[in-house]
Amino acid sequence: MLCLGIESSCDETALALVRNGVLVDAILSSQADVHAIFGGVVPELASREHYRFLGPLYDQLMSRNGLTAAELDAVAVARGPGLLGSLLVGVAFAKALALASGARFIGVNHLHAHLLAVGLQEPIPWPCLGLLVSGGHTEIYLMESPIRFTRLGQSLDDAAGEAFDKIAKLLGLPYPGGTRLDLLARRGRANPKLFPRPYLDNDNLDFSFSGLKTSVAAYIARDLRVLENVALDDASPMLCDLCASVNLAVVESLCVKVARALDRFSDIRSLVLAGGVAANSLLRTRAAQVMEERAGRLLLPPPHLCTDNGAMIAYAGEVLARHGFGHDLDMATIPKGSAVPDDLRQYGQEPFADFSYRISGSA
Numbered sequence: 533m534l535c536l537g538i539e540s541s542c543d544e545t546a547l548a549l550v551r552n553g554v555l556v557d558a559i560l561s562s563q564a565d566v567h568a569i570f571g572g573v574v575p576e577l578a579s580r581e582h583y584r585f586l587g588p589l590y591d592q593l594m595s596r597n598g599l600t601a602a603e604l605d606a607v608a609v610a611r612g613p614g615l616l617g618s619l620l621v622g623v624a625f626a627k628a629l630a631l632a633s634g635a636r637f638i639g640v641n642h643l644h645a646h647l648l649a650v651g652l653q654e655p656i657p658w659p660c661l662g663l664l665v666s667g668g669h670t671e672i673y674l675m676e677s678p679i680r681f682t683r684l685g686q687s688l689d690d691a692a693g694e695a696f697d698k699i700a701k702l703l704g705l706p707y708p709g710g711t712r713l714d715l716l717a718r719r720g721r722a723n724p725k726l727f728p729r730p731y732l733d734n735d736n737l738d739f740s741f742s743g744l745k746t747s748v749a750a751y752i753a754r755d756l757r758v759l760e761n762v763a764l765d766d767a768s769p770m771l772c773d774l775c776a777s778v779n780l781a782v783v784e785s786l787c788v789k790v791a792r793a794l795d796r797f798s799d800i801r802s803l804v805l806a807g808g809v810a811a812n813s814l815l816r817t818r819a820a821q822v823m824e825e826r827a828g829r830l831l832l833p834p835p836h837l838c839t840d841n842g843a844m845i846a847y848a849g850e851v852l853a854r855h856g857f858g859h860d861l862d863m864a865t866i867p868k869g870s871a872v873p874d875d876l877r878q879y880g881q882e883p884f885a886d887f888s889y890r891i892s893g894s895a
């Protein structure tokens with residue numbers, strides 16, 4: 533089965549082809565430069581960039597693989613959650629292509645796709661715990677099969693990536709801040725007592741990062757010297773140390789809740805890190821330690837599969853298509869903040885009794 537995946541939920545226009553679970557080719561245009569001057573993603577500009585690039589990128593991907601639309605078995609698209617205008621560009625394109633080519637149309641939950649993406653690299657031992665950490669989401673999922681996920685916890689305020697980005701902005705670092713902060717943190721020495729580990733003194737699996745941001749803002753207000761030198765090449769040791777302390781606070785908060793979830797579900801065999809923040813070097817090291825202590829497998833997608841990409845949409849779409857799932861062309865696009873409905877239809881085959889599609893609570 534050949535599946536085209538289209539991703540346009542935020543600031544990357546990305547397409548990829550997956551055939552029988554294997555990545556054939558991928559193409560991506562990042563808008564990071566366009567938004568960098570504003571210090572964050574400007575939704576209207578993002579939609580316009582998707583509109584400008586999607587057609588030419590599709591043509592390039594198909595022609596360099598010698599393919600025509602008629603050869604596609606499935607067209608998968610990120611249908612949410614994300615920026616509504618951006619999503620609509622990808623969804624409209626995918627619907628038109630599916631209609632014209634006769635391929636199965638599948639709207640993919642962007643969060644589901646992030647969590648499954650590592651399956652492109654290696655088989656996922658089920659059941660699996662999934663930590664999704666991106667600019668918009670910080671969530672823990674119990675993943676029982678490729679199509680059965682249950683959300684166990686989430687951030688009550690800022691997502692981890694959002695916290696990184698906002699703190700980086702306070703420090704005068706260029707967008708996207710999380711990546712820069714991670715780079716500087718690697719050169720610094722963390723002070724574990726400098727910032728709080730928020731929202732750990734409870735028995736749940738939720739997160740909170742807004743207090744950490746406030747505490748960094750208060751620290752900067754007390755000691756403005758950290759802002760003196762923000763050039764990446766010659767950043768001051770003081771700034772690097774501060775970044776290392778922030779990084780440690782975020783990563784430890786994440787790992788405490790991951791360890792707690794693993795202790796609650798003793799049959800879990802693996803941990804998947806997904807989303808842009810999964811590229812964070814300290815998070816990768818600390819998560820490895822957590823899994824080593826429990827003799828479980830840590831599955832780390834390569835950085836290009838952590839951030840938004842087309843391969844994860846094509847892969848998740850193909851998994852769903854192989855189970856007979858898809859959508860009619862009246863499928864709704866889901867903006868951030870609304871729950872993505874479990875409204876996939878099964879075409880042409882009996883529903884599998886224990887394979888009903890369910891991803892609870894993803895908004």
Ligand code: KG4
Binds near residue numbers: 542669694709807812
């Ligand atoms: O998954 P993603 O590409 O987009 C969505 O939010 O869906 O994640 C982007 C986020 C941004 O907040 C970015 O700062 C963060 O991932 N990020 C990182 C790192 N690389 C990307 N945060 C910390 N350390 C990194 N190495």
Ligand code: ZN
Binds near residue numbers: 807839840
């Ligand atoms: Zn994402």
